[in-house]
Amino acid sequence: MRQVTSDLSTLMRQEVELAKAEIRQEGKKAGKAAGLFGGAGFGAYMVALFLSLALWGGLSNVMDAGWAGLIVAVLWAAIAALLYTMGRRNAERIRGLKQTNDSVQRIPDALKPHPEGVTR
Numbered sequence: 001m002r003q004v005t006s007d008l009s010t011l012m013r014q015e016v017e018l019a020k021a022e023i024r025q026e027g028k029k030a031g032k033a034a035g036l037f038g039g040a041g042f043g044a045y046m047v048a049l050f051l052s053l054a055l056w057g058g059l060s061n062v063m064d065a066g067w068a069g070l071i072v073a074v075l076w077a078a079i080a081a082l083l084y085t086m087g088r089r090n091a092e093r094i095r096g097l098k099q100t101n102d103s104v105q106r107i108p109d110a111l112k113p114h115p116e117g118v119t120r
Helices: 002-061 064-092 098-105
Strands: none
Touching: 002 064, 002 098
16 A cells, blocks of 8 residues: 555656646747737837827828838838737647646546545
């Protein structure tokens, strides 16, 4: 019985270590995706800023300064779209704790609690 308890304890420690390693790995991917989404948000802010400046410049200076602001805003829109696409692609790669789930599924049924089948 002592050997079974020791083996079970070792198994659980190994599963916890595997989960920690997977969380670190997936956390890095999530952090990168979050950074790219942040960049896309900043790009969207710049679009709003430059569109506002373009409208203001266009109204006050008829054409020249306003159109220049509009060109800059369109460039920022393209950058924001690119960053958003990259962020979404990175977020789709986050897959959860696949190895831990697979490993836990292999624990024998005898070690799993079955309350509905317990008899007194």
